[in-house]
Amino acid sequence: MRKWLVLFCLCMLAVACTKKGTKEENVIKIGAAGQLTGPEAVFGADMLNGVKLAVEEWNAKGGVLGKKIELVPGDDQAEPRQAVAVANKFVTEGVAGVVGHFNSSCSIPASDVYHKAGIPQISHASTNPQLTEQGFANVFRVCGRDDQQGKVAAEFALGRLKVKKVAIIHDKTTYGQGFAEEFQKGLGSGAQVVAFEGITKGEKDYSPVVTKIKATNPDAVFFGGIYTEGGLLIKQYKAVGGTAPFIGGDGIMSEELVKIGGPATDGTYATFGPDTKEIASAKNFNEAYRKKYGEPGVYSIYAYDAANILLQSIQKAGSIEGAKVVEAIRAIDYNGALGHIQFNQKGDVKDSPYVVWKVEGGKFKQLK
Amino acid sequence: MFLQHLLNGITIGGGYALIALGYTLVYGVLKLINFAHGEIYMIGAYLGFICVSLLPALPPFFQTHTLVFVCLIFLVAAGLCSIYGFYLEKICYRPLRGAPKLTPLISALGASIFFQNLVMITMGAKDKIFPQLITQQTMTFAGVSFTWLQLTMIGLSLVLMLGLYWFINRTRLGTAIRAVSTDPFMAQLLGVNVDTVISVTFMVGSFLAACAGVMIGLYYGTINFTIGYLGGMKAFTAAVLGGIGSVTGAMAGGLLLGIIEALGAGYFSTEYKDVYAFFILIAVLIFRPAGLLGRRLHERA
Numbered sequence: 103m104r105k106w107l108v109l110f111c112l113c114m115l116a117v118a119c120t121k122k123g124t125k126e127e128n129v130i131k132i133g134a135a136g137q138l139t140g141p142e143a144v145f146g147a148d149m150l151n152g153v154k155l156a157v158e159e160w161n162a163k164g165g166v167l168g169k170k171i172e173l174v175p176g177d178d179q180a181e182p183r184q185a186v187a188v189a190n191k192f193v194t195e196g197v198a199g200v201v202g203h204f205n206s207s208c209s210i211p212a213s214d215v216y217h218k219a220g221i222p223q224i225s226h227a228s229t230n231p232q233l234t235e236q237g238f239a240n241v242f243r244v245c246g247r248d249d250q251q252g253k254v255a256a257e258f259a260l261g262r263l264k265v266k267k268v269a270i271i272h273d274k275t276t277y278g279q280g281f282a283e284e285f286q287k288g289l290g291s292g293a294q295v296v297a298f299e300g301i302t303k304g305e306k307d308y309s310p311v312v313t314k315i316k317a318t319n320p321d322a323v324f325f326g327g328i329y330t331e332g333g334l335l336i337k338q339y340k341a342v343g344g345t346a347p348f349i350g351g352d353g354i355m356s357e358e359l360v361k362i363g364g365p366a367t368d369g370t371y372a373t374f375g376p377d378t379k380e381i382a383s384a385k386n387f388n389e390a391y392r393k394k395y396g397e398p399g400v401y402s403i404y405a406y407d408a409a410n411i412l413l414q415s416i417q418k419a420g421s422i423e424g425a426k427v428v429e430a431i432r433a434i435d436y437n438g439a440l441g442h443i444q445f446n447q448k449g450d451v452k453d454s455p456y457v458v459w460k461v462e463g464g465k466f467k468q469l470k
Numbered sequence: 471m472f473l474q475h476l477l478n479g480i481t482i483g484g485g486y487a488l489i490a491l492g493y494t495l496v497y498g499v500l501k502l503i504n505f506a507h508g509e510i511y512m513i514g515a516y517l518g519f520i521c522v523s524l525l526p527a528l529p530p531f532f533q534t535h536t537l538v539f540v541c542l543i544f545l546v547a548a549g550l551c552s553i554y555g556f557y558l559e560k561i562c563y564r565p566l567r568g569a570p571k572l573t574p575l576i577s578a579l580g581a582s583i584f585f586q587n588l589v590m591i592t593m594g595a596k597d598k599i600f601p602q603l604i605t606q607q608t609m610t611f612a613g614v615s616f617t618w619l620q621l622t623m624i625g626l627s628l629v630l631m632l633g634l635y636w637f638i639n640r641t642r643l644g645t646a647i648r649a650v651s652t653d654p655f656m657a658q659l660l661g662v663n664v665d666t667v668i669s670v671t672f673m674v675g676s677f678l679a680a681c682a683g684v685m686i687g688l689y690y691g692t693i694n695f696t697i698g699y700l701g702g703m704k705a706f707t708a709a710v711l712g713g714i715g716s717v718t719g720a721m722a723g724g725l726l727l728g729i730i731e732a733l734g735a736g737y738f739s740t741e742y743k744d745v746y747a748f749f750i751l752i753a754v755l756i757f758r759p760a761g762l763l764g765r766r767l768h769e770r771a
Binding site: 138139140141143144274299300301302304305306307309310311313314317330333334337340341342343358361362364 | 471474475478479481482590595596597599602608610615617620686690691692694696697700731732733734735736739740741743744
């Protein structure tokens with residue numbers, strides 16, 4: 103009996119080995135990293151589905167360089183430490199390129215790992231300027247930067263909302279604090295900053311900070327952070343009797359904000375890219391995505407384009423060698439779902455228009 | 471402004487106090503820090519969420535009588551959590567009763583990880599959002615803004631705390647708990663069933679933690695499987711601040727922690743909210759090692 107068992111195990115082992123061996127030769131792996139679990143998992147799922155869609159479309163056309171694409175998801179849980187672990191895992195797995203990460207606080211430490219391994223990284227959502235200011239040739243992003251975004255938000259607050267006094271809250275992350283500082287810079291001497299407060303991510307009770315903010319009587323409250331905290335802040339601010347509108351950025355652009363914050367979120371502003379439902383180039387993407395995964399999240403399209411840019415560049419480079427792919431990305435002249443994308447010397451997109459959105463009746467709508 | 475901060479502090483402090491009671495009760499009878507207690511609070515919040523999600527499937531009576539339904543949620547979630555507490559003790563701690571002190575501690579950490587992952591796998595890793603059962607209309611009185619839900623929360627924590635105080639000091643079972651926590655061996659000699667008392671202690675602690683969980687879920691509206699960690703940590707701090715092992719200490723510690731955090735964050739910087747709490751904790755421990763209302767330490771660690 104035991105002999106048979108040993109034999110059986112050996113057979114299984116042999117099968118397992120051969121399977122792995124053949125598999126590795128015939129596929130090209132690409133990584134997709136983001137917060138697949140945790141409080142912000144909605145953003146992670148939006149990203150993963152976008153990348154999945156791109157990979158499926160390429161595979162249906164026969165793959166890249168005659169090989170099928172294999173998608174390797176990596177869950178960084180929106181934690182910098184976890185992001186580095188994911189990056190190292192990608193490197194050992196031998197991925198040809200990475201789409202992600204989401205949070206700037208994850209993308210930046212992970213980019214160091216990718217840089218050392220020479221693997222191209224295209225972030226779909228990390229807007230902190232520092233990401234592409236490190237001088238890493240392999241790092242790109244398809245979204246805008248917080249210095250652009252902060253300026254647009256500040257101009258909107260001064261021009262349209264005519265604010266005189268602004269309170270600023272941030273979530274102490276690379277993204278949140280960075281964005282808040284850029285916003286403050288953008289205000290210049292146009293408005294008085296009556297409070298600049300940091301909050302701890304993951305908490306539920308923000309009543310001390312909103313009480314304090316309310317007492318300063320601002321015309322608007324700026325929040326640099328993600329929708330989880332944003333929704334709670336807005337709800338609790340309105341509960342202590344605050345009335346000023348909130349202004350946020352790409353981090354709060356999710357219907358989840360409305361679910362968490364309830365009716366209090368009506369009238370909240372956010373800076374983001376233009377509405378993709380109105381871009382002609384995004385029509386096919388939106389239809390295909392809807393068929394497979396339901397209504398696309400705001401970041402799905404960015405992840406989809408990032409994946410397409412990566413795959414197209416691998417095709418063009420004719421190899422999965424990091425340096426060649428990076429060169430191809432740098433030279434790309436891409437027409438995708440988001441429209442025309444080209445990268446500048448730093449790895450940022452050449453023109454990234456930010457517009458202002460507003461929550462009306464529980465939905466984000468682009469302001470005209 | 472000061473009153474508003476005070477009210478904010480008492481609201482969250484009541485929640486801390488309810489969870490802290492579980493730590494302190496268990497420490498009293500077993501001299502063990504039940505590190506899985508935070509997870510019981512989290513499970514309570516999830517059970518509450520499941521009950522709330524069942525509302526559309528229930529008879530229309532509950533949809534019109536929200537108050538009855540909310541009371542029911544508390545009873546169901548807290549009742550089920552008591553069972554969790556009972557089995558937690560039976561499976562994770564009872565077999566280790568005679569073991570060295572560190573062993574049950576490891577077991578507690580293991581149980582904590584187990585519960586977190588159990589909830590993550592069964593309920594998903596995303597945040598769960600409570601539908602709004604009670605409309606949160608803001609009212610203002612003497613410059614202080616509050617909602618009915620907030621008042622209900624404070625009221626409920628006070629009622630639960632008074633109830634526990636009565637239970638510990640005025641009932642037979644409560645007397646038995648106090649006896650076991652003073653001297654388990656002597657209590658056993660006098661005919662107290664120590665095992666039953668310990669089980670009851672776990673159940674009572676879990677009951678209170680579950681109430682806190684449902685309360686926090688209803689009030690703040692979002693929960694996820696990691697809230698047990700932060701909530702448990704804060705409550706543990708509150709229990710130590712008040713004097714671990716002391717029931718009134720845990721209540722006072724919880725409220726005090728909430729108020730310190732609210733005032734510290736309100737008058738200084740919110741960035742260092744947690745720092746004030748721990749600063750006070752260290753200061754208290756230096757001058758009163760047993761906590762504010764703790765008994766003198768009988769045993770040497």
